[in-house]
Amino acid sequence: MxxxxxxxxxxxxxxxxxxxxxxxxxxxxxxxxxxxxxxxxxxxxxxxxxxxxxxxxxxxxxxxxxxxxxHPKVVAAIQEQAGKLCTIAPGFAVDVRSEAARLIAERTPGDLDKIFFTNGGAEAVENALRMARVHTGRPKALSAYRSYHGATAAAINLTGDPRRWASDTGAAGVVHFWAPFLYRSPFHAETEEQECERALRHLEDTIAFEGPQTIAAIILETVPGTAGIMVPPPGYLTGVREICDRYGIVFILDEVMAGFGRTGHWFAADGFDVVPDLLTFAKGVNSGYVPLGGVAISAEIAATFDQRPYPGGLTYSGHPLACASAVATINAMAEERxxxxxxxxxxxxxxxxxxxxxxxxxxxxxxxxxxxxxxxxxxxxxxxxxxxxxxxxxxxxxxxxxxxxxxxxxxxxxxxxxxxxxxxxxxxxxxxxxxxxxxxxxxxxxxxxxxxxxx
The missing domain is CATH 3.90.1150.10 (Aspartate Aminotransferase, domain 1)
Structure with missing residues (x-):
C-alpha cells in the first residue's frame, strides 16, 4: 500500500x-x-x-x-555557488567550470580529456554529431532503430523509436540499422556469439551500401536505455570500434542515461573495454539538479579545432550553478562509494x-x-x-x-x-x-x- x-x-x-x-x-x-x-x-x-x-x-x-x-552536499554546493557567482558567459575561465571538466575528464575512458558543456543530453548529441561532421567532412550518420538520443533536430532524427516519426522528413542524413538484441533478434540468432557476429556483419553491409566515404559517425547508446536496456553481447562494441577505425568513421557513444554510475561503472564503456571518439553525457552528471550535459572529446577531434573555430555554442554552456552541482555530485559519488x-x-x-x-x-x-x-x-x-x-x-x-x-x-x-x-x-x-x-x-x-x- x-x-x-x-x-x-x-x-x-x-x-x-x-x-x-x-x-x-x-x-x-x-x-x-x-x-x-x-x-x-x-x-x-x-x-x-x-x-x-x-x-x-x-x-x-x-x-x-x-x-x-x-542530496545535501549537492544542494549546499548550489547554494554556495549562487552566493558567489550565479552566471557568467561561456567565454570566460571560471574555477567551478574548469573543476567540473577536470573531474569528468578524469573518469572518461581513454583520451577523452576535453569537455564541451551543454544544457542537457539532446544538445550534447547535437554537438557531437556536428563535431563528427566537421571533423570528417562527411554528411551521414548511422544509428540504431532501438534507440533514443533526444528531441532536438538532429537528435530526434538519430532516435530510432516512434517519437521520431512526426519530425522525420528522411532528409537529415541519418541511416538506421539493427543493433544486437538476442531476445528479439532481427538476425534469427540463437546465441550471443551469433547475435554479435551477425549484427556486425549487418552493420558492415549497411556501411558498404551507403558508401563509407559518406559516413561521418556511428552513434550508439552504450547500453540502450528507454528502448529496452539491451546490454550488448561481448565483442560487439569493440567490433564497432574496429569498423569505425577501418573506414575513418567517428564512433560516438551516448552515455546520457548509462553514464555516472547507472551500470555500476562511472561510464558503461568501462564495462566493455571500448573507447569512443566522442562521448555524450548528461542526467547523472549532477542528477539533473541544474540542467547540464556535455561532450567528452578525443585528442584527435579536439585538434581539428585548434586553429579552426568550432561552429557551435550555447549561452549557458558550463553554467556555474550547473557545474557546481556536478562537482559536488562527482565528489559525493566518489566519497560515498x-x-x-x-x-x-x-x-x-x-x-x-x-x-x-x-x-x-x-x-x-x-x-x-x-x-x-x-x-x-x-x-x-x-x-x-x-x-x-x-x-x-x-x-x-x-x-x-x-x-x-x-x-x-x-x-x-x-x-x-x-x-x-x-x-x-x-x-x-x-x-x-x-x-x-x-x-x-x-x-x-x-x-x-x-x-x-x-x-
Missing amino acids: IRRADSPDPQAGQAVKAADRAHVFHSWSAQGLIDPMAVAGAEGSYFWDYDGNRFLDFSSQLVNTNIGHQ IVENAAEIGETVLGPGLRELAERHPSVGDVRGMGVFWALDLVRDKETREPLVPYNASGEANAPMAAFAAACKRNGLWPFVNMNRTHAVPPCTITPSEAKEGLAALDAALTLADEHAAR
Missing part, C-alpha cells in the same frame, strides 16, 4: 495542479488527456504528493536522479530478485540489465515472446500495461514503463531494503499482467 508522507496539504496541491493545467504545456502529451501529479517534495529514493502519498522512485524520474533526491553501491545492488539484490520474479510470473519473458539499470520484457506468451501489448500501443490496446502501472502506484512504487516493458532504474544510492521494497511492489503488480499471459 502507499505510505503516507508527513504534513499533507491537499488544498495546496489542488492549487498547484490548477495553475499547471492553466499554463504549462507538457512534453510528449495530448494536453487535454493528462492529469499530472502535483509533487510536494522528495528525498533520497522517495517523492510525495500534497495528499501525503509517498512513492519509491523506481524511475529515478527520467533515469537521471542517480544520486537520489535532495555510490558507483560501487549501484554495482552491488544490481549483483546482489535487483538482478537475483528480478530473475526470481521472472520464474514465478508468466508475464515476464526476459530480464536484462546491470547495476541499477534493468528491464522486464512483459509478454503474453513466454514461448512465442509475443509482447504484452503491441509495438507503440495506445488507448485500449495498451490497457494491460496501463493497469500494471496503476497497480505499481497503488503499491507505492513509481515505475518506468515503456511499451511492453517496465524498467527497474532506481537511484544509484538505493539501499538493499528499499530495493527489496520495490521488488515486492513489482511482484504484486505483475499479477495483473499475468492475467493477460498464457500459463
Whole structure:
C-alpha cells in the first residue's frame, strides 16, 4: 500500500495542479488527456504528493536522479555557488567550470580529456554529431532503430523509436540499422556469439551500401536505455570500434542515461573495454539538479579545432550553478562509494530478485540489465515472446500495461514503463531494503499482467 508522507496539504496541491493545467504545456502529451501529479517534495529514493502519498522512485524520474533526491552536499554546493557567482558567459575561465571538466575528464575512458558543456543530453548529441561532421567532412550518420538520443533536430532524427516519426522528413542524413538484441533478434540468432557476429556483419553491409566515404559517425547508446536496456553481447562494441577505425568513421557513444554510475561503472564503456571518439553525457552528471550535459572529446577531434573555430555554442554552456552541482555530485559519488553501491545492488539484490520474479510470473519473458539499470520484457506468451501489448500501443490496446502501472502506484512504487516493458532504474544510492521494497511492489503488480499471459 502507499505510505503516507508527513504534513499533507491537499488544498495546496489542488492549487498547484490548477495553475499547471492553466499554463504549462507538457512534453510528449495530448494536453487535454493528462492529469499530472502535483509533487510536494522528495528525498533520497522517495517523492510525495500534497495528499501525503509517498512513492519509491523506481524511475529515478527520467533515469537521471542517480544520486537520489535532495542530496545535501549537492544542494549546499548550489547554494554556495549562487552566493558567489550565479552566471557568467561561456567565454570566460571560471574555477567551478574548469573543476567540473577536470573531474569528468578524469573518469572518461581513454583520451577523452576535453569537455564541451551543454544544457542537457539532446544538445550534447547535437554537438557531437556536428563535431563528427566537421571533423570528417562527411554528411551521414548511422544509428540504431532501438534507440533514443533526444528531441532536438538532429537528435530526434538519430532516435530510432516512434517519437521520431512526426519530425522525420528522411532528409537529415541519418541511416538506421539493427543493433544486437538476442531476445528479439532481427538476425534469427540463437546465441550471443551469433547475435554479435551477425549484427556486425549487418552493420558492415549497411556501411558498404551507403558508401563509407559518406559516413561521418556511428552513434550508439552504450547500453540502450528507454528502448529496452539491451546490454550488448561481448565483442560487439569493440567490433564497432574496429569498423569505425577501418573506414575513418567517428564512433560516438551516448552515455546520457548509462553514464555516472547507472551500470555500476562511472561510464558503461568501462564495462566493455571500448573507447569512443566522442562521448555524450548528461542526467547523472549532477542528477539533473541544474540542467547540464556535455561532450567528452578525443585528442584527435579536439585538434581539428585548434586553429579552426568550432561552429557551435550555447549561452549557458558550463553554467556555474550547473557545474557546481556536478562537482559536488562527482565528489559525493566518489566519497560515498555510490558507483560501487549501484554495482552491488544490481549483483546482489535487483538482478537475483528480478530473475526470481521472472520464474514465478508468466508475464515476464526476459530480464536484462546491470547495476541499477534493468528491464522486464512483459509478454503474453513466454514461448512465442509475443509482447504484452503491441509495438507503440495506445488507448485500449495498451490497457494491460496501463493497469500494471496503476497497480505499481497503488503499491507505492513509481515505475518506468515503456511499451511492453517496465524498467527497474532506481537511484544509484538505493539501499538493499528499499530495493527489496520495490521488488515486492513489482511482484504484486505483475499479477495483473499475468492475467493477460498464457500459463
